Amino acid sequence: MVDLSEIGKRARSSARILSITPTEQRNNVLRDIGQLLLEKQTNILAANEKDVENARQQGLSDAMIDRLLITPSRLEGIVADIQRVIDLPDPLKEILDEQVLPNGLQVRKLRVPIGVLGVIYESRPNVTIDVSCLALKSGNAVILRGGSETIESNRALVEIIQMALQKQGLPSQVVQLIESPERRYVLDLLKMPSYVDLIIPRGGAKLHQFCRENSQIPVIVGGIGICHLFVDESADVEKSVEVIFNAKVQRPTVCNALDTLLVHRGIARTILPKVFEQLSNAGVTFRLDQSVLKLLNLQPSRVYQVAGEGDFDTEWLSLVLGVKIVDNIDEAIEHIEQHSTAHSDGILSTSPENIEMFIQRVDSAAVYVNASTRFTDGGQLGLGAEVAVSTQKIHARGPMGLKELTSYKWVIVGDGHVRR
Amino acid sequence: MVDLSEIGKRARSSARILSITPTEQRNNVLRDIGQLLLEKQTNILAANEKDVENARQQGLSDAMIDRLLITPSRLEGIVADIQRVIDLPDPLKEILDEQVLPNGLQVRKLRVPIGVLGVIYESRPNVTIDVSCLALKSGNAVILRGGSETIESNRALVEIIQMALQKQGLPSQVVQLIESPERRYVLDLLKMPSYVDLIIPRGGAKLHQFCRENSQIPVIVGGIGICHLFVDESADVEKSVEVIFNAKVQRPTVCNALDTLLVHRGIARTILPKVFEQLSNAGVTFRLDQSVLKLLNLQPSRVYQVAGEGDFDTEWLSLVLGVKIVDNIDEAIEHIEQHSTAHSDGILSTSPENIEMFIQRVDSAAVYVNASTRFTDGGQLGLGAEVAVSTQKIHARGPMGLKELTSYKWVIVGDGHVRR
Numbered sequence: 029m030v031d032l033s034e035i036g037k038r039a040r041s042s043a044r045i046l047s048i049t050p051t052e053q054r055n056n057v058l059r060d061i062g063q064l065l066l067e068k069q070t071n072i073l074a075a076n077e078k079d080v081e082n083a084r085q086q087g088l089s090d091a092m093i094d095r096l097l098i099t100p101s102r103l104e105g106i107v108a109d110i111q112r113v114i115d116l117p118d119p120l121k122e123i124l125d126e127q128v129l130p131n132g133l134q135v136r137k138l139r140v141p142i143g144v145l146g147v148i149y150e151s152r153p154n155v156t157i158d159v160s161c162l163a164l165k166s167g168n169a170v171i172l173r174g175g176s177e178t179i180e181s182n183r184a185l186v187e188i189i190q191m192a193l194q195k196q197g198l199p200s201q202v203v204q205l206i207e208s209p210e211r212r213y214v215l216d217l218l219k220m221p222s223y224v225d226l227i228i229p230r231g232g233a234k235l236h237q238f239c240r241e242n243s244q245i246p247v248i249v250g251g252i253g254i255c256h257l258f259v260d261e262s263a264d265v266e267k268s269v270e271v272i273f274n275a276k277v278q279r280p281t282v283c284n285a286l287d288t289l290l291v292h293r294g295i296a297r298t299i300l301p302k303v304f305e306q307l308s309n310a311g312v313t314f315r316l317d318q319s320v321l322k323l324l325n326l327q328p329s330r331v332y333q334v335a336g337e338g339d340f341d342t343e344w345l346s347l348v349l350g351v352k353i354v355d356n357i358d359e360a361i362e363h364i365e366q367h368s369t370a371h372s373d374g375i376l377s378t379s380p381e382n383i384e385m386f387i388q389r390v391d392s393a394a395v396y397v398n399a400s401t402r403f404t405d406g407g408q409l410g411l412g413a414e415v416a417v418s419t420q421k422i423h424a425r426g427p428m429g430l431k432e433l434t435s436y437k438w439v440i441v442g443d444g445h446v447r448r
Numbered sequence: 449m450v451d452l453s454e455i456g457k458r459a460r461s462s463a464r465i466l467s468i469t470p471t472e473q474r475n476n477v478l479r480d481i482g483q484l485l486l487e488k489q490t491n492i493l494a495a496n497e498k499d500v501e502n503a504r505q506q507g508l509s510d511a512m513i514d515r516l517l518i519t520p521s522r523l524e525g526i527v528a529d530i531q532r533v534i535d536l537p538d539p540l541k542e543i544l545d546e547q548v549l550p551n552g553l554q555v556r557k558l559r560v561p562i563g564v565l566g567v568i569y570e571s572r573p574n575v576t577i578d579v580s581c582l583a584l585k586s587g588n589a590v591i592l593r594g595g596s597e598t599i600e601s602n603r604a605l606v607e608i609i610q611m612a613l614q615k616q617g618l619p620s621q622v623v624q625l626i627e628s629p630e631r632r633y634v635l636d637l638l639k640m641p642s643y644v645d646l647i648i649p650r651g652g653a654k655l656h657q658f659c660r661e662n663s664q665i666p667v668i669v670g671g672i673g674i675c676h677l678f679v680d681e682s683a684d685v686e687k688s689v690e691v692i693f694n695a696k697v698q699r700p701t702v703c704n705a706l707d708t709l710l711v712h713r714g715i716a717r718t719i720l721p722k723v724f725e726q727l728s729n730a731g732v733t734f735r736l737d738q739s740v741l742k743l744l745n746l747q748p749s750r751v752y753q754v755a756g757e758g759d760f761d762t763e764w765l766s767l768v769l770g771v772k773i774v775d776n777i778d779e780a781i782e783h784i785e786q787h788s789t790a791h792s793d794g795i796l797s798t799s800p801e802n803i804e805m806f807i808q809r810v811d812s813a814a815v816y817v818n819a820s821t822r823f824t825d826g827g828q829l830g831l832g833a834e835v836a837v838s839t840q841k842i843h844a845r846g847p848m849g850l851k852e853l854t855s856y857k858w859v860i861v862g863d864g865h866v867r868r
Contacts, residue, residue, distance in 0.1 A: 048809060399864070
């Protein structure tokens with residue numbers, strides 16, 4: 029039996045305390061978490077072993093089991109990530125705006141934590157540490173709701189986080205885990221707007237949809253990328269093939285990997301044979317629009333399949349690539365408008381006019397010019413870390429790092445000022 | 449019969465067009481709206497007269513009827529407001545961030561419109577023009593859902609806005625009105641996340657709650673202010689009385705007016721008699737905590753009523769003021785934490801330590817020091833205009849002007865860059 033509103037109350041009151049904690053104290057907690065993770069390694073690995081055992085008994089796939097596995101080297105990786113977060117500047121030190129109005133009122137906008145985050149995630153237990161550390165660094169309390177398949181690992185990890193908090197004189201309830209695997213607690217969490225300020229779902233499209241449809245709390249929608257590259261007639265062929273290869277092949281299972289390639293008719297005969305050769309050598313299979321089959325006179329095969337209905341609305345997350353010929357940039361942009369999830373879309377071109385038009389008209393979180401879509405990532409784009417990739421236009425868009433976990437307050441200082 | 453998804457589709461496609469419209473063209477639309485409002489004054493006043501007539505027949509109060517009334521001088525005021533919006537800088541011209549990463553990638557964050565706004569409001573028909581002009585200036589399409597009591601006026605006003613859009617070669621569907629008074633369309637609007645990006649409710653607490661509980665689209669929660677002033681022991685008595693008077697009396701019907709006065713025990717006997725005298729002369733009645741009655745040895749009367757349960761959780765919106773004695777600043781801050789809606793709360797003090805503590809610990813959209821809470825307003829705080837006052841911590845907090853109606857996109861320019 030989990031008393032969720034009790035968890036909420038404790039989160040709210042400990043968030044207040046954390047929000048006025050000095051930078052050094054917050055960093056010390058992170059440092060202690062890193063140390064304890066190494067010291068208590070045996071406990072963590074034992075807890076994780078139970079999860080792995082359960083997963084095997086329940087017949088989970090090897091890929092799934094690999095996702096939830098903690099190894100000594102993965103643990104070292106997690107500790108290294110914590111050090112990177114410690115090294116980032118404190119987002120709470122920033123004054124966003126400061127001015128004196130003509131009437132003498134001093135107006136400042138101070139960056140403050142959001143308050144209490146509710147994070148709902150699946151599988152990978154490193155998220156437990158990642159998210160908690162980003163929340164702590166940015167002064168936010170967090171209520172975690174991990175997957176049932178990692179419950180033992182998450183318990184062990186949260187215990188360590190809470191030990192570190194207590195060691196630094198902070199309430200352990202800054203980070204809390206909903207320990208029950210019952211799904212109804214997810215729904216209950218979404219209905220506590222007085223205790224939780226923001227819901228961050230990390231998982232598949234279904235989880236995002238469930239949160240959006242049921243939450244009374246603002247939700248960060250994102251993490252689903254149907255990503256496009258458009259090869260303009262003027263594209264540099266060699267560089268473009270390399271970018272396409274990277275966007276599709278370097279890590280096909282993630283949201284910023286390429287899903288659909290749109291090719292201008294005028295360059296298709298030149299570039300597509302090279303794309304097909306290089307990518308199929310790496311194991312890629314293709315879903316080809318009729319336009320491609322016709323122009324290149326291709327016969328459908330295991331590698332060259334005919335695109336079916338819905339194929340251009342699919343996030344592949346695997347070595348599959350949709351390909352379509354377009355007659356001009358307008359058709360490419362219209363295809364993207366219709367099929368993109370507004371995550372990461374790009375143009376490969378040497379025409380300044382077309383590049384500018386693409387940048388202006390394509391309304392995605394990340395718009396690329398002659399670069400791989402794989403760069404949509406907090407680490408890659410200079411944020412140091414990321415808690416999620418937002419594809420909505422409210423609050424934050426694209427990779428969300430520490431600053432994106434903050435809000436601001438207006439501080440208005442007068443000397444007996446009244447409004448006339 | 450209203451086809452809401454058709455309205456949604458049209459809004460989405462015209463938002464795309466508006467988002468790439470030059471500044472001048474958007475300003476020209478606003479200018480034309482202003483001109484047409486004056487030219488077509490007779491039509492507008494006639495339509496408004498019908499609404500007033502209906503309101504009378506339905507027995508609406510004089511105050512309600514006054515809220516929906518349009519007069520020639522009010523129309524002039526609206527036109528003057530439009531000119532102020534025209535004069536504001538274009539928020540879409542701003543580059544939020546620009547850097548070249550060590551690998552040579554150029555990364556920019558460009559400000560872009562949010563897309564399609566859904567605005568749900570009551571009574572005052574000037575909101576129709578206000579909101580449409582702010583949306584247009586910031587490049588957003590808008591779907592309006594006004595109150596049934598102003599349907600005729602809103603039709604006439606939206607017709608003018610659409611004429612101005614067409615005159616400038618823009619789709620008239622940039623601004624659309626849901627003309628049916630049926631409530632189910634509000635619910636339907638909240639369930640169209642693919643067509644609407646943000647819901648802005650402008651009305652009472654019930655409307656906000658309804659939106660939050662039913663929306664699948666992000667909602668700006670706000671506009672409800674249970675506002676506090678805390679008179680610290682060190683306060684300057686004369687200035688403080690003036691600030692309290694202004695915060696309560698200058699315009700008691702709005703969200704940033706004072707609701708509760710917290711007074712340090714050490715200064716209560718000095719300041720409260722002056723507060724009571726000046727405010728009761730202006731028609732204010734008081735809801736006094738037992739602590740006040742005891743300390744000042746007051747007898748309950750029509751002016752000095754005993755505070756009942758819930759009185760300190762009430763947004764008065766009238767000439768009523770709750771008063772309570774506190775023993776120290778901690779008790780004041782705790783009272784605010786418990787009862788405030790995090791809109792506007794302030795301290796009256798000359799102690800730098802207490803001022804700093806109050807600023808740090810009180811987590812409201814606007815935190816005041818020695819100034820009236822009445823300044824929480826886009827115009828007063830230098831935003832030029834406002835579409836709403838947000839009391840949530842996501843996206844925007846406090847007064848929302850043009851910039852707060854925008855998002856951003858990442859533009860990443862490479863030269864064949866791939867991720868390693």
